[in-house]
Amino acid sequence: MDKKIEHIKNLKGKMLLFGGVYSNLQALEKLKSIAEEENISPENCICTGDIVGYCAQPEETVQLFKLWGVKSIVGNVEIQLREGAEDCGCDFRAGGRCDGFSQMWYPFAQSKLSKSSLDFMKTLPDHLQFEYAGKKVTVVHGSYFNVSEFIFKSTPWEIKAENFKATKSDVIIAGHCGLPFHHIKENKTWLNPGVIGMPANDGTPQVWYMILNDLKNKLSFKHHRMDYNFALTSKLMQNELLPQEYARTIITGIWDNTEILPPVESGWQGFGVVL
Template structure:
């Protein structure tokens, strides 16, 4: 079984399209949230995800930007993000906003070997908001895993790819499809191959996409130019 891991698409249709070309033959797609926010193609992204969820095993959780746009909960957001939230609320269809409201905060998945996974955007301690950065001390990751009964924890939110192995258990972040922040502008995703032995059966991938088109659409939509410029730097 091949399990594709994606996260933090952030309304970037061009990036999602290129990632999808590489993961479409996976047996399962697991998404750690933030379908929308920042970018200029929220309806295209949400409608694509809805279609895929109707055809195959495609699990998705709600991210903090999904939550902010769906429920107006944008406290703590910086001015650029808050402006993007308001823009999304204006342009998204009622049906797509309802879809975001219906996304669960947590999802469970068990692969064909019996290994179990908890999907969450931030962390079990703060599902929408906590950042689990790779440079945190090991004690933090051990503390996080104490809240998890499953074998592995799948997260997003930081936009930084990560694999932490703690006592045979893993915390995996596939990085961001639509807005990487590890100084590499290319879309990021990961794949778990269950025919190989864990913990070494996770592969991280990068794929180029039409970043100029994504940036152009942000600017033409009247969103802050900063949101377009940062795509080129992966920051």
């Protein structure tokens, strides 16, 4: 299938990067307020996909996302939902706990989304490309080759390098894995801003986003933690037919399991995030 790549004019000024909203309306509301406080315009805010996911307000989240007017690529969840697929396409191990949980939250999301929201998902590109601070940037969800590929900080550079080569990019902004990190090598920069819909398995309920800057036409970036009304998010999840384990994760900051994680990242559970 041909990829839908949206090419944006050169972007300038501060940029806000985030991923994995996961139907977490409270987190999206807080991030929108941060963007406004930082005076970052909607066209300079980019999501790496998975607007919909584990939490209790998929329809409300998509509608706020549309109202805000920020840009996003498709995550695997958007692809599956807009195509009417039977599962989330997250590439979880069949029969694993994440796979089992997805059989609860994915049908819930399907049942709540309006035609308007599904039509919006059909407009989202596979990738975004733009020039920023003199560098070519490509936005992917998992990887350029596979929307559901899990790429972490510990993932060998050779795998990341293939993405830079295929896209002819200097910077890749990615999502999907749920953990924030950056990896710089051979004058190439891989950035994952993390997700705002779920904690980063670090033992706190805070979530993560990233701000880019182009002062003096030089690229800089900074990871940021974000507080929000996580107690309300968790309560709303508990009130619906959603995995209670995920509702607890919202509060504790600890994932129910680490089956998708490589050994390195799995060992960081509860000890903070290694950026």
